[in-house]
Each structure stands twice: as structure tokens, then as C-alpha cells.
Amino acid sequence: xxxxxxxxxxxxxxxxxxxxxxxxxxxxxxxxxxxxxxxxxxxxxxxxxxxxxxxxxxxxxxxxxxxxxxxxxxxxxxxxxxxxxxxxxxxxxxxxxxxxxxxxxxxxxxxxxxxxxxxxxxxxxxxxxxxxxxxxxxxxxxxxxxxxxxxxxxxxxxxxxxxxxxxxxxxxxxxxxxxxxxxxxxxxxxxxxxxxxxxxxxxxxxxxxxxxxxxxxxxxxxxxxxxxxxxxxxxxxxxxxxxxxxxxxxxxxxxxxxxxxxxxxxxxxxxxxxxxxxxxxxxxxxxxxxxxxxxxxxxxxxxxxxxxxxxxxxxxxxxxxxxxxxxxxxxxxxxxxxxxxxxxxxxxxxxxxxxxxxxxxxxxxxxxxxxxxxxxxxxxxxxxxxxxxxxxxxxxxxxxxxxxxxxxxxxxxxxxxxxxxxxxxxxxxxxxxxxxxxxxxxxxxxxxxxxxxxxxxxxxxxxxxxxxxxxxxxxxxxxxxxxxxxxxxxxxxxxxxxxxxxxxxxxxxxxxxxxxxxxxxxxxxxxxxxxxxxxxxxxxxxxxxxxxxxxxxxxxxxxxxxxxxxxxxxxxxxxxxxxxxxxxxxxxxxxxxxxxxxxxxxxxxxxxxxxxxxxxxxxxxxxxxxxxxxxxxxxxxxxxxxxxxxxxxxxxxxxxxxxxxxxxxxxxxxxxxxxxxxxxxxxxxxxxx
Numbered sequence: 001x002x003x004x005x006x007x008x009x010x011x012x013x014x015x016x017x018x019x020x021x022x023x024x025x026x027x028x029x030x031x032x033x034x035x036x037x038x039x040x041x042x043x044x045x046x047x048x049x050x051x052x053x054x055x056x057x058x059x060x061x062x063x064x065x066x067x068x069x070x071x072x073x074x075x076x077x078x079x080x081x082x083x084x085x086x087x088x089x090x091x092x093x094x095x096x097x098x099x100x101x102x103x104x105x106x107x108x109x110x111x112x113x114x115x116x117x118x119x120x121x122x123x124x125x126x127x128x129x130x131x132x133x134x135x136x137x138x139x140x141x142x143x144x145x146x147x148x149x150x151x152x153x154x155x156x157x158x159x160x161x162x163x164x165x166x167x168x169x170x171x172x173x174x175x176x177x178x179x180x181x182x183x184x185x186x187x188x189x190x191x192x193x194x195x196x197x198x199x200x201x202x203x204x205x206x207x208x209x210x211x212x213x214x215x216x217x218x219x220x221x222x223x224x225x226x227x228x229x230x231x232x233x234x235x236x237x238x239x240x241x242x243x244x245x246x247x248x249x250x251x252x253x254x255x256x257x258x259x260x261x262x263x264x265x266x267x268x269x270x271x272x273x274x275x276x277x278x279x280x281x282x283x284x285x286x287x288x289x290x291x292x293x294x295x296x297x298x299x300x301x302x303x304x305x306x307x308x309x310x311x312x313x314x315x316x317x318x319x320x321x322x323x324x325x326x327x328x329x330x331x332x333x334x335x336x337x338x339x340x341x342x343x344x345x346x347x348x349x350x351x352x353x354x355x356x357x358x359x360x361x362x363x364x365x366x367x368x369x370x371x372x373x374x375x376x377x378x379x380x381x382x383x384x385x386x387x388x389x390x391x392x393x394x395x396x397x398x399x400x401x402x403x404x405x406x407x408x409x410x411x412x413x414x415x416x417x418x419x420x421x422x423x424x425x426x427x428x429x430x431x432x433x434x435x436x437x438x439x440x441x442x443x444x445x446x447x448x449x450x451x452x453x454x455x456x457x458x459x460x461x462x463x464x465x466x467x468x469x470x471x472x473x474x475x476x477x478x479x480x481x482x483x484x485x486x487x488x489x490x491x492x493x494x495x496x497x498x499x500x501x502x503x504x505x506x507x508x509x510x511x512x513x514x515x516x517x518x519x520x521x522x523x524x525x526x527x528x529x530x531x532x533x534x535x536x537x538x539x540x541x542x543x544x545x546x547x548x549x550x551x552x553x554x555x556x557x558x559x560x561x562x563x564x565x566x567x568x569x570x571x572x573x574x575x576x577x578x579x580x581x582x583x584x585x586x587x588x589x590x591x592x593x594x595x596x597x598x599x600x601x602x603x604x605x606x607x608x609x610x611x612x613x614x615x616x617x618x619x620x621x622x623x624x625x626x627x628x629x630x631x632x633x634x635x636x637x638x639x640x641x642x643x644x645x646x647x648x649x650x651x652x653x654x655x656x657x658x659x660x661x662x663x664x665x666x667x668x669x670x671x672x673x674x675x676x677x678x679x680x681x682x683x684x685x686x687x688x689x
Contacts, residue, residue: 001144002618003590004088004095008047010068011085013040013648013680021682023590023620024641030619032636034628034660035646036669040680041622042156044646045594049154051085051100053147054117059156059594064114067104070677072112080105080115091144091588093402095124098137099446120446126280126402128273130442132449145589152565153589153616157596160561185500189493196489218465225458228451235448239441246437253419253430262415269412276405283394283401290390297384304377311370507571508535515567518615522559522607527552529560537564555600562608565591566615573617590618595627602631609635625660625669643685649673663687 003023008014024031035041046060056063067083075081084101103115121137122130133140145153254263332354336344344351419431512531519529527539527550539550539560552560569589591612600608609632613619619639623632645660645667658670662685673679 001590002090002588003048003592003620004090006044006047006051006088007086008044008084009086010071010081010083011047011066012043012068013678014043014682015068015070015677015679018682019684021644022642023618025618026641028639028641029617030613030621030636030639031642031644032628032640033620033622033644033646034625034662034667034669035622035680036624036648036658039646039648039669041594041624041646043680044622045154045156045592047085048087048592049150051087051098052141052145053150054100054119055147055150057151057154057156057594059159065112066102067112067114068679070675070679072104072106073677075105077106077108077110093399096140097122097124097130097442098141120450122442122445122449126284127277130445132445132452136453152568154592155565156594157558158594160558160565185496185503189496189500192489192493192496195485196493214465214468218462221458221462221465225455225462228455228458232448232451232455235444235451239444239448242437242441242444246434246441249430249434249437253427253434256424256427256430262418266412266415269408269415273405273408273412276401276408279401280398280405283398287391287394290387290394294383294387297380297387300380300384304381307373307377311374314370508533511567511571514570515563518563518566518611519560522563522604522611523556524603525556527556529563537561555604558600559604559608562612562615566611569616588617590620591616592620592622594622596621596623596632606631606635612636613639625658628660643687645669645683645685647671647681647683649677649679649681651676651678 002025005020005022007020008018010016021031021033033041033044042057042059046056046063049055049057050066067081071081071083080103082101083104084099086097086099088095088097090096099120100117101120102117104112107113119137121133121140123133125131141147254266332338333344333351338344338350338354342350344354416431416434419427420435422428422431508531512529515529515531515537519527526543527541530538530540530547532538537560539552539556540547541550542548550556569591573589593612596608596612612621613636621632621636643662645662647668648670649672650670651673653672655670655672657668657672659666659668661667665686667683667685
């Protein structure tokens with residue numbers, strides 16, 4: 001999982017829609033967000049966990065109060081206010097957008113009433129459009145980074161050791177198994193045990209359903225389906241209108257700008273974008289055609305090898321090709337004379353001897369078929385080779401075009417940014433309309449996806465009802481089949497337990513070694529981390545030659561906890577690359593960390609600062625000015641790709657304003673609010689050069 005951006009609307013301190021926070025990746029993989037206490041750093045950390053998992057950290061106060069105070073107070077009684085967080089991320093060359101939203105309003109008693117949260121997901125297609133997923137969004141998220149593990153990647157640095165306290169140690173084993181993939185085997189074993197129990201029970205008679213009740217339910221479901229289909233038609237019409245309006249406004253934007261060079265560049269980039277998307281679709285279609293036409297050939301090497309061995313054996317025995325043909329022997333019998341001149345009288349010894357050659361002689365049509373098959377097999381082998389060459393070629397093109405497309409999209413976004421900050425108010429207004437239309441299009445696509453999912457659910461329910469209605473009573477003895485199934489189940493359980501134990505031990509020892517390496521690189525103590533069979537994390541001292549448990553300090557526990565997280569990320573990254581069928585199908589992990597170890601002393605802070613940018617593929621650190629200055633700034637500066645400031649607007653008339661200097665420029669951290677409400681703004685720090 002590579003985090004791309006986050007955007008908020010009326011979420012706690014953040015009033016209205018915030019600017020999009022773009023997250024750094026690559027060589028400069030670190031994003032720093034500066035903010036004073038109370039400005040919204042912990043809120044931002046929890047915005048990620050709420051959007052992805054609807055979870056909050058322990059330090060997030062009053063998690064039931066999410067709506068921005070100013071937004072809810074400015075709204076009339078009974079009028080709903082949106083509150084949402086949108087996160088974009090990339091996984092296995094696919095781009096995802098997730099959005100969790102809720103609504104709130106004040107009732108007549110001035111109490112805030114919240115709706116249930118709703119979760120949406122879109123996936124970017126190669127044609128540039130966003131599509132709803134075919135599977136449940138929650139399931140997709142949990143396959144990429146399971147919910148039970150989110151606390152290891154989104155955490156409060158000051159309280160990281162809380163995860164590893166005694167009361168939580170039982171969870172660590174389960175969470176680690178989830179990330180490793182052993183949990184999959186645990187679940188498989190449990191399912192098999194339940195299956196075995198079910199097989200042990202006597203097969204019960206299947207009774208007839210209440211047909212009348214089922215038919216009523218079916219009728220109701222069919223009406224719901226019809227209403228949803230009508231809604232889908234309206235959405236399609238609206239989307240067509242919105243796309244047309246967006247195109248018209250974009251054209252008007254270029255005409256008004258008067259910047260001929262900008263206009264030509266935008267038209268050129270849009271043309272490139274269309275060509276690249278067309279190329280991507282053609283390449284994908286070509287791969288699909290190759291799979292359909294020649295994909296089978298890659299599964300035939302073993303059969304081809306068997307065929308070649310059979311032909312070679314026939315040739316060695318002289319049966320292919322045969323020295324004497326059946327047609328020649330038949331001609332001798334028909335002429336009643338052997339090639340040696342002896343007359344062949346029916347039932348005589350010479351006749352019978354010649355006739356025996358009929359069984360030993362080769363058949364011309366068999367030989368012809370064998371030769372034809374040999375040529376076909378050679379062609380199939382060529383097809384397999386050509387298939388892989390074509391797929392590799394097209395896949396290389398797809399990767400290249402995706403890279404070029406990302407660059408074109410970035411350049412187009414920069415042009416849009418210029419229009420957003422254009423001196424001409426009319427141009428800015430039109431660009432704002434274009435942005436709003438794009439947001440509206442996404443919302444309609446989200447609704448379309450939700451409707452389609454509901455239609456599919458209803459269709460499955462109707463199909464199940466039809467089956468139940470048509471089902472009749474069945475009584476059949478299945479004890480023999482059940483016994484065979486029970487035996488197979490017992491064998492499968494035993495094998496899975498053995499595989500699980502071996503995998504778990506191998507991974508645990510590898511993880512322990514990496515945790516020890518990280519801890520040793522940070523800590524100056526002679527202590528050694530140990531991971532027990534149940535994945536409990538402890539420190540031991542071995543200076544006397546006898547391993548003795550150590551009562552670790554808060555600082556040592558924090559370093560130990562960080563070492564464990566770093567070890568988990570490093571080993572699972574390596575593990576998932578080697579064992580793609582086990583565990584999460586990703587080897588890229590982010591870390592989002594609030595308050596990076598402010599309680600540690602200078603030496604430990606410096607060592608931690610050196611280590612954390614290298615632990616994960618991507619790092620987001622939320623810091624106060626005092627936490628940032630000194631060791632953290634010195635060690636992390638070279639890794640920074642993006643940097644932002646959270647500006648706290650205080651309603652207090654006598655508030656003490658504060659600022660931070662970055663790149664030779666002062667950025668406000670605290671300033672007077674322009675109204676009677678407190679709220680936080682997000683400002684991007686300009687990079688040097």
C-alpha cells in the first residue's frame with residue numbers, strides 16, 4: 001500500500017474542504033506535518049484510521065464528536081452538514097480512492113444528531129475513469145492491510161509502548177499471524193474441524209420451506225430491484241450531462257485564458273493522455289486475445305514431453321515408420337503369390353505366415369497421423385514461446401505507458417492549479433466549476449456502484465428463493481460418502497497444522513533476528529529482544545552468560561516497540577515477495593506516526609531519527625516545533641519529499657501567535673481567528689528551488 005493523498009471536510013478542527021495533502025514516496029519518502037498541540041495532528045492521524053477502518057487511537061478524545069463546531073453551528077436547525085475523509089492510495093499498480101462520510105445536524109433541542117457512517121471506494125481504470133469495485137470495499141482494504149494490524153502502521157509515537165503492554169500481548173500473536181498469513185491456515189483448520197463435526201452428525205431430513213412466505217419476499221425484492229434499476233438510468237443520464245458540461249467549461253477556460261502557450265500545452269497533454277489511455281486499452285485487449293487464443297499452450301509442456309517420449313520409443317522399436325506396410329501384405333494375399341514365388345493357398349502354412357505380417361506391419365494412416373501430430377506439437381511449442389514473448393512485450397508497454405500517463409496527469413494537474421490561482425476572477429470561477437463537476441461525477445459514480453452492488457445482492461437472494469421454492473424433500477443414505485469425507489478432512493487438518501507450525505517457527509526466528517538488529521542499532525544497552533512462541537516481546541540481559549529478564553524503562557519499551565514494528569515491516573516485505581500465496585499480497589508498507597518519541601533523551605532521539613525513514617517504504621511524521629528541532633530535523637531533512645503546516649486559528653483575542661521557519665520563510669502555527677470559532681488550516685511548505 002502506497003498512500004497518495006488525504007483530504008478532509010468538516011472533520012474535527014478542519015472547517016470545510018481542506019486542500020489535498022499529497023504524500024511523499026520514492027527516495028525522499030518522508031512527509032512532515034508541523035503543528036502545535038491542539039492544532040489537529042492527532043486528528044489527522046485518526047482521519048486515516050477512520051477513513052480506512054472506522055477506528056481511532058487511544059489518544060483521540062471524544063471520538064463520537066467528529067463534526068466541525070463552526071460548520072454545525074452555522075447550519076440551520078435540522079439541516080445536515082457533511083463530514084468526510086477521502087484517502088487515495090496505490091496498490092499493485094491500481095489506484096484506489098476511499099471515502100468515509102457521515103452527516104450531522106442540530107435538533108430543536110440544539111443537540112447534535114449523527115447519521116451512520118458510509119464507506120465508498122472507487123478504482124481508477126486505464127481509461128482515466130473511476131469505477132466502483134466488484135467486491136466489498138472493506139474486504140479489499142483488509143486484504144491489502146488487515147484492520148487488526150492498522151495500529152502497527154498508524155500510531156502515536158509517545159504511546160507506542162502501550163501496544164505491547166501485558167494486557168495486549170495476547171493480541172500481538174494473532175495480529176502477527178494475520179500479517180504473516182498463518183492466520184489463513186488457522187481459519188482453514190477451524191473450518192475443517194467444523195466440517196468434520198458436521199459430517200459426524202446424522203444427516204437430517206430437509207423439510208419443505210414456507211413457499212407462500214418465500215414468494216412474498218421474492219415479490220418485494222423484485223420491486224426493490226426495479227427501483228434501483230430506474231435510479232441507475234437517471235444516474236447514467238446525469239453523468240452524460242455532467243461530462244458534456246465539464247468539456248464545455250474546459251474549452252471556455254482555454255479561450256478566456258488568452259495564454260496561447262498554456263492552451264497549446266493543455267491541448268497537447270490532453271491528446272497525449274487520450275493516446276496513452278487508448279494504447280493501454282489496446283495492450284490489455286491484446287493480452288486478453290493472446291490468453292484466449294494461445295494461453296492453453298503454456299499448460300502443455302508435460303503432455304508434449306510424454307508425446308515425444310512415446311514417438312521416440314516407437315521409432316526405437318522400429319514400429320514408426322514400419323519397414324513393411326499393411327497395404328503391401330494385403331496385395332500379396334490378394335495375388336496369392338509371395339515375393340519369393342511361392343503360391344499362397346488359403347489356410348496353407350505359407351499363406352498363414354504371410355498373413356501374420358498384417359499384425360506386425362505399419363498402418364499408413366497411423367504413421368501419417370503421427371507425423372502430422374509431430375508438426376502440430378512443434379507449432380504448439382512455438383506458440384507457447386510466442387505467447388510469453390508477446391505478453392512480456394505488451395506488459396512492458398503497459399508499464400511504460402502508465403509511467404508516461406502519470407507524468408501527463410501531473411502536468412495537467414499543474415495547469416489546473418495555474419487556473420485555480422489565475423489573476424482573472426472569471427477564469428478562477430470556471431476552474432472552480434470544473435472541480436465541482438469532477439467531484440459531483442465521482443459522487444454519482446459512487447452511488448452507481450453502491451446501487452449495482454445492491455442489485456447483485458438482491459439478484460442472489462431472488463435466485464436462492466427460487467431454488468428453495470423448487471426444492472423437494474430428499475432422503476438419501478450418505479454414510480459411506482460422509483466417512484470418506486471425514487477421513488479426507490482429518491488428513492487435511494494434520495497436514496495444515498504441520499505446515500502452519502513450520503511456517504510460524506521459521507518466520508518468528510527470522511523476525512526475532514531483525515528486531516534484535518534494529519534494537520541494537522538504536523539502544524546503547526546490552527539488552528537483547530526475544531520473541532516467545534506466543535509472540536510475546538521481552539528484553540533479556542545475557543552479560544553473565546545466563547539469560548535474565550529485564551524490567552525495561554519507558555524509553556527502552558518505546559525503542560523495543562519501534563524495533564518490533566520495523567522488524568515486522570522488513571520481514572513481511574521480504575516474506576511476501578517470496579511467498580505470494582500467503583498473507584497480504586503487498587511488500588510495500590507506510591508508517592504514519594504522531595509525536596515521534598519526545599520523551600526520549602538526545603542520544604535515543606537521534607538514533608530513532610536515523611532509523612525510522614528506512615523502516616518503511618513511506619513515512620508521515622506529525623510533529624510540534626519542539627519535537628522537530630534538533631536531532632529529528634538534522635537526521636530526517638534529507639528524506640523529506642513533502643512538508644505542511646497546520647495553522648491553528650484561535651478565537652482568543654489575546655492569543656499568543658506562533659510561527660515556524662522553513663526554507664528561509666516564516667509559516668504561522670498559531671494566529672488570531674477571523675471569527676469566534678477555532679479551526680485549522682493546512683498550508684504546504686514551498687520546497688527550495
